[in-house]
Amino acid sequence: MGGWIIKLWQYALRRVLLFIPTLLGLTIIVFVLIHIGGTNKLLAMYLSPRLTGAARQQIIAELNQKFHFNDPIYIQYFYWLAQIFQGNWGITNTPIFSGPVTQAIEIFFPNTLILTIFAAILIWLISIPLGVHTAVNRDKPSDNVIRVGSLTFYAMPWYLIGIILIIIFAVWLKILPIAGTVNPSMVSDLSWYHNGISYPTHILLIDALIHGNFMVAGNAFLHLIMPSVTLALGVMAALVRLMRGTMLETLDQDFVNFARAKGVPEKVVINLHAKNNALLPVITNFGYLVAGLLGGVVVIEDVFSYPGIGMWLTDAMINNDMGGIMGGTLLFGIILVVTSLALDLIYAKIDPRIRY
Amino acid sequence: MSKNSNVKPDRFRELKLSLQVFFSNKSAVAGLIIFLFYLFDALILQFFPQILPFKHPYQLTPNYANPIPEPPSLKHPFGTTYPGIDLLNAIIKSIRLDFWLSLEIVIPGAIIGLVIGIIATYFGGWIDEVLMRITDIVFSIPYLVLAIAIGYVLGRTLQSMMIALILVWWPLYARYARSVTLETKELTFIEAARAAGTSNLKIMFKHILPNSLPPVFVQISLDLGTIMLTISALAFIGFLPAANLPELGYLTSLGYGYIQTAPWAMIIPGLFIVLFALAVNLMGDGFRDVIDPRRRSEL
Numbered sequence: 001m002g003g004w005i006i007k008l009w010q011y012a013l014r015r016v017l018l019f020i021p022t023l024l025g026l027t028i029i030v031f032v033l034i035h036i037g038g039t040n041k042l043l044a045m046y047l048s049p050r051l052t053g054a055a056r057q058q059i060i061a062e063l064n065q066k067f068h069f070n071d072p073i074y075i076q077y078f079y080w081l082a083q084i085f086q087g088n089w090g091i092t093n094t095p096i097f098s099g100p101v102t103q104a105i106e107i108f109f110p111n112t113l114i115l116t117i118f119a120a121i122l123i124w125l126i127s128i129p130l131g132v133h134t135a136v137n138r139d140k141p142s143d144n145v146i147r148v149g150s151l152t153f154y155a156m157p158w159y160l161i162g163i164i165l166i167i168i169f170a171v172w173l174k175i176l177p178i179a180g181t182v183n184p185s186m187v188s189d190l191s192w193y194h195n196g197i198s199y200p201t202h203i204l205l206i207d208a209l210i211h212g213n214f215m216v217a218g219n220a221f222l223h224l225i226m227p228s229v230t231l232a233l234g235v236m237a238a239l240v241r242l243m244r245g246t247m248l249e250t251l252d253q254d255f256v257n258f259a260r261a262k263g264v265p266e267k268v269v270i271n272l273h274a275k276n277n278a279l280l281p282v283i284t285n286f287g288y289l290v291a292g293l294l295g296g297v298v299v300i301e302d303v304f305s306y307p308g309i310g311m312w313l314t315d316a317m318i319n320n321d322m323g324g325i326m327g328g329t330l331l332f333g334i335i336l337v338v339t340s341l342a343l344d345l346i347y348a349k350i351d352p353r354i355r356y
Numbered sequence: 357m358s359k360n361s362n363v364k365p366d367r368f369r370e371l372k373l374s375l376q377v378f379f380s381n382k383s384a385v386a387g388l389i390i391f392l393f394y395l396f397d398a399l400i401l402q403f404f405p406q407i408l409p410f411k412h413p414y415q416l417t418p419n420y421a422n423p424i425p426e427p428p429s430l431k432h433p434f435g436t437t438y439p440g441i442d443l444l445n446a447i448i449k450s451i452r453l454d455f456w457l458s459l460e461i462v463i464p465g466a467i468i469g470l471v472i473g474i475i476a477t478y479f480g481g482w483i484d485e486v487l488m489r490i491t492d493i494v495f496s497i498p499y500l501v502l503a504i505a506i507g508y509v510l511g512r513t514l515q516s517m518m519i520a521l522i523l524v525w526w527p528l529y530a531r532y533a534r535s536v537t538l539e540t541k542e543l544t545f546i547e548a549a550r551a552a553g554t555s556n557l558k559i560m561f562k563h564i565l566p567n568s569l570p571p572v573f574v575q576i577s578l579d580l581g582t583i584m585l586t587i588s589a590l591a592f593i594g595f596l597p598a599a600n601l602p603e604l605g606y607l608t609s610l611g612y613g614y615i616q617t618a619p620w621a622m623i624i625p626g627l628f629i630v631l632f633a634l635a636v637n638l639m640g641d642g643f644r645d646v647i648d649p650r651r652r653s654e655l
Contacts, residue, residue: 018489021489022489022492022493022496025489025490025493026493026496026497029493029494029497030505033505033506033508033509036509148383151634151637151638152630152634154633154637155581155585155630155633155634155637156585156626156629156630156633157585157588157589157592157605157608157626157629157630158585158589159589159592159593159608160608160622160626160629160630163612163615163622163626164623166615167615167616167619171615171616292498294498294501295498295499295500295501298498298500298501298504298593299500299589299592299593302593313501313504314504314593314594317504317507317508317512317593317594317595318593318594318597320508322508325504325505325508326505328501328504329497329501329502329504329505332497332498332501333493333496333497336496336497336498337496340496
């Protein structure tokens, strides 16, 4: 046991140390992308296009002092990195937001976060029971229907799932809102909501609950349903398949047969003995799956005009806005690198089967 | 998979057994048949476009006189989309572009990944550490996001979309090659080859590479679908500005403005994306059964 603990610490230490070059590598990729254009594109990232004449020259001079444009490129990298660490990520100019990149992240990221959390909860609630059901009813019609159904969603472009939901629930049934985070008329005279931004957490649903405005909270919740269901349906298949596979393996093991032989009712065998044992590898993959949702967020937020990082990024793309594109790329990279570090450490702790 | 390098089994019998396994899986066969339809379409349009009555086989033919989408009819079996594009024609043309584009992305991606993965594992030490760190970093950015960033730098065209996706597609293959090479490297026949004085390069690409090919082949089949979905997602969010290209994702985006009045304009091209992605997934699962009997029972 003692030896195992030392090994775990060694693993954790190695993992944390590896995290640093990975993070630096990420910044190098973004830095290289910024500089590939030949002319110094960095200026475009830090210079507001509205500036003209003397004011513009003065800002350029100031930027030169910060970024040392005349030094060799590898020296410039360190000056740029220092600015990034100080939170100076440049300026973004898109129809939905103009201003510092960090401020855009502060406004848009909470929306993306709540969407991802909602989707994660949905994926868990749908996939685990379906996985167990298909394993227990192996090769029966319901198994085949669920497997083909979830695979079909998996094979659908995310935006198409979203649009089919829009056609059904917003156009035909008219029970769910199509776009945005809230019905604008409901928030027009609220003291804690200005210019499409709610305070203090920037997550409308939570802010409305904090201020005790349940009508707005309910409406914000309705706006979250379709985007998060879309996100969940798109990746559900992976988890259903995994749960089915591990459940089938577990149901085949000696201890399960022993429980059955002992006379434990089949329901208890499945839900208590087998399911809990089958969950561990599923939990391990669930975290990475949810982290992977961030890619889908880009498309889905665009379809539902949901003001999160993804919509900002697509807006930046269409408007060739360097600050938004590079800021978004760096942010997504940092989130995934940090999340995967955290997940690796947590799983190493909870899952003794992980070998290092 | 590694057996066949040691002892030469009866190749013909092995092939027969593999085919039996594959064809006993009905959904995999269905996937293969659908895939062959797409392949057929892509081959005909690429090499014998004159057979089909298309004036412009490689671009869309809008009809501005009648731009509003029309429902399916005898003249337009799949209806039309904005601006007056016949959907059947457009889809036949689009399948060619999407099919070759997917192949042109996945094959170079797989080759780059394999080479990096094998070199890293074979030499081990700091080379392995550095190459795998690079792989991790590229892996850590969602590929849609990285493709957008690369697209910004190179300019948003079909060419740059292809380059961007190749640049984001190799890490998975590097990891595959690495895990297979780690196993193969320790086998006796590699040691024997080394003892006999075979060069590193020859060991890597003549002895180790063939062993990592079957799982890579499965992955390529699955990835054809993922790439098709990625291309269409990029086209949908506006990666290709005013492209006028026969591309399924672009076709769906043309119908986007009419989802309330003309849902078919979006649903029908979308269906052809789903069909392809589903087919290659089923087919890939069938291949996986062939090379890995343990997974035979899973879909």
